[in-house]
Amino acid sequence: MHRSHTNGELRLKDLGKEVTLSGWVQKARDLGGMTFVDIRDRYGITQLAFNMDINPSLCEEARTLGREYVIKVRGKVIERSSKNKQLSTGDVEIDVTNLEILNASKIPPFTIEDETDGGEELRMQYRYLDLRRNQPRKNLELRHKMSLETRKYLDEINFMEVETPYLIKSTPEGARDFVVPSRMNPGQFYALPQSPQTFKQLLMVSGYDRYYQIVKCFRDEDLRADRQPEFTQIDCEMAFVEQEDVLNTFEGLIKHLFSTVRGVEISEHFPRMTYDEAMEKYGSDKPDIRFGMEFNYLNSEAQNKGFSVFDQAEVVLGIVAQGAGDYSRKQLDKLVDWVKRPQVGAKGMVYVKCNQDGTYKSSVDKFYSQENLSDWASKCGAAQGDLILVLSGGLDDTRRQMNELRLHLGNELGLRDPSVYKPLWVLDFPLLEWDEEKARFHAMHHPFTSPKPTDIEGMEDNPGAVRANAYDLAINGVEVGGGSIRIHDRTLQSRMFDLLGFTKEEAEAQFGFLMSAFEYGAPPHGGIAFGFDRLCSLFGGQESIRDFIAFPKNNSGRDVMIDAPSSIDKQQLTELGLKISPLD
């Protein structure tokens, strides 16, 4: 037997018990007559006491223990003379009578502490040591709890978890598919799913009514920061529903998770906003509504006053930073530099300080009178002591830049409290988006998304204006989920494929099985998928999803610990009917 108790378990009520503990040496203190060793496991830390007077050889042995040694001890639970209130086991210690070293440890390449001295690269290479630290462990414990609570909740309301296949078929937008050569069918490939989309729709056709799955998905993209080639979704689908049913059902799930995982009770309905409104007010389809600072359109106030930059702009946008009217010149210059960074890309920024005395000081005093600036202030709802920041240019670019600036200011002014959670449904997304490069439309969500019934008529004539029965859930400015009501009619699905530039043959070859399924009694259906890694990081109050994945890949898609991907045997390639053919 390796232990009678864990290292987080013993209390005063256990005094006098003979116990066996196993775990890692967290640290050792040699106080001359006594040596104290902290022994650690996932459950906690217990202090071990070795007495030089009573058992000098055992105490000597204890002094040889290094950090991260794995040991097993036997001894009696005694009361500590100086108690440690930080520790759940801090009232007791073990008077050790027996010590066994189960495994020694080399000195770890970084300290196993909350504040470690190991850099990201090193910690990833020795991820198994990094995972010993408190924060990664807590993150993965949270993730475990999130997934279990998701399952319990969905099971209660009749959702069935169904496993869909991982070895599927490459899709036409397949550039982002990982493919898997088949040895039994040389020259042919499976693809790993980017999502179980078509399978969950088929399950609706099969009458499964309510499906979910917590499932790995795969995307072979150039990795931006904090994207992973493999990621996890909470994938859900329901039959005989309208958008309202889906929103209410999954609002329930998110509230359940907040309640059980974070102890946060949200009683009111999540607010809703159309995509158009979100873009107009926040320049983002996932606005952070923990704070206001909405966009104000200043064209009529700011144009035709001789300032050519504004006059030539499609739009002049202003936001108000409350109480920031006393920003120094230096602070303002820094903001200007910030918006001019290539990542934001603004040409410049105009500011107006609303002074406490009722006057205005702006960076464009040359062109605008106090009265003009007063008009701006009243349009923006700015009060004395506030700061107005103005960007201008093309509509889309300016909105995007202003969104960045707004979020940046939100951080600077402390308006984005990570302990406050503000969910928001964003509705009525456009069905299609125009791809400049390829000069054709893309599905904004995916090709199975249903247009709004009122907009179907205009699909061919004015595709860009068609809205979809599509929705996203954003929390604190983070998109955590998205979904739609699906097309369940073969004819409409064909029209959609036409719009997206599929030939009949391509549509049939790729999605013939789905369109065929639609001919045998497909019910109305819709669903949603949540990015589980992202949801966990949000609930954990941290930015990076990588910290919530046990063995993440780096930005080049590599696992530096196991050194994958790597080359494979020539023999294996031959069996697959493949040859390496370096790019020229």
Place this chain on the structure above:
Amino acid sequence: MHRSHTNGELRLKDLGKEVTLSGWVQKARDLGGMTFVDIRDRYGITQLAFNMDINPSLCEEARTLGREYVIKVRGKVIERSSKNKQLSTGDVEIDVTNLEILNASKIPPFTIEDETDGGEELRMQYRYLDLRRNQPRKNLELRHKMSLETRKYLDEINFMEVETPYLIKSTPEGARDFVVPSRMNPGQFYALPQSPQTFKQLLMVSGYDRYYQIVKCFRDEDLRADRQPEFTQIDCEMAFVEQEDVLNTFEGLIKHLFSTVRGVEISEHFPRMTYDEAMEKYGSDKPDIRFGMEFNYLNSEAQNKGFSVFDQAEVVLGIVAQGAGDYSRKQLDKLVDWVKRPQVGAKGMVYVKCNQDGTYKSSVDKFYSQENLSDWASKCGAAQGDLILVLSGGLDDTRRQMNELRLHLGNELGLRDPSVYKPLWVLDFPLLEWDEEKARFHAMHHPFTSPKPTDIEGMEDNPGAVRANAYDLAINGVEVGGGSIRIHDRTLQSRMFDLLGFTKEEAEAQFGFLMSAFEYGAPPHGGIAFGFDRLCSLFGGQESIRDFIAFPKNNSGRDVMIDAPSSIDKQQLTELGLKISPLD
């Protein structure tokens, strides 16, 4: 709103309610004045009534409905004049006032009934229709319940579910790995995991103490009947445990599943048997112990009596079929034919009938006296009215053949009641098995399995005799899980790799990360993995795992519904740095 109730919900207490139902047309009966339509969903069937006198146009419309049409109706719940006790909703019907066809259906290619007229091939091609039948739906409901109960149970006893990566590294025994070319690292490949073995061991090194995961695994093998290229495991690992701890913990899980999923309570401990004993008594490492019929070794009774077949045999094995002493000549001939089939491969079979009058009739009366045969009977414990069947030859072959014969007889004699469950732990597997073809040792479980401490000494001198701390769980002759205590010591792991014929460089390249992890305080650990598909089929009382997988592959590894695997774009191949190179 598509429905106010499901089709399994309405009862007499709902009489008079206005309800909306949606679902599939199961069948329609036209009785002249009335038309009755059964509407179906996952939850049940409700009868809809259309009255020709009251609403002739609606009734006419109902008569146009075909099977599997998707409809939505509104109406009032009324009491049925002739109740249907087979149906949970059989006391009521809906007096329909409104009918809407949500989607029409072509005539399905096979009937959606328990006894369908569709063959396997056709049902797989239209799997989304096949899944509408009761049996597949019940199978997947059982699977959902099994996975949820597994998670609940393991969570209760502190197991954490941790997701391990799917894009990992190809292993040296890599012939069976599916590989995934990396676009960002051309010429390099990930591999899909055959199991998360090394990752779960690393999690033990990380101190996660109790890990589990219900996880897809992949194996690119020539598919035997009822193997799938992707399959699901309940994968588990524990730290600071000995074999006894693992057995007790997972005996608990299996009992919990029997109790919650099947309503079967098993209070006693699962019996245990060593591998050697199982092979000796049953010729199988997963004996079905629902019935006896153990092997009897008849060498001393049957040899040196002039029957050269037995005299030249390494072993003469007999089993007793109780009460089968009255088998006819025809029945016996059929049994002889059965053991001579190439799948079994016996050269012949000897029988001895133990007649009711105390005499014996055998197929070798020429060589054996009544007294000789009486010795056989007493060695075998055969009574009057029993039948003794005897095979002979080399030890391994004869055991294997006799195992087949025993199971076959068990079926014939009705001794394998599918409603009776007899779990059995098989212990002390050999560490290694000899591969004749490659003339070297293989790990019987995998290279991380720990030899028994008492046997470590002999690893190099007599590797074939070394037993492992490895165990399997068999239920009713089906291997449902297996595991082992692992090696946690770098030196021992190196010796193991040596034995398996790895060079130092190969071991380092493939498993350097694991051996390195063992140097930083690896705890003693062990675990188990259950074949989840198999476990589900066993709990469902069915033979084929395919019936418990939503979208299975066929014996060629193909998904005939979506038609995968398939060829991919040349462009995509180029990006991956690959060329198709047909086998010569």
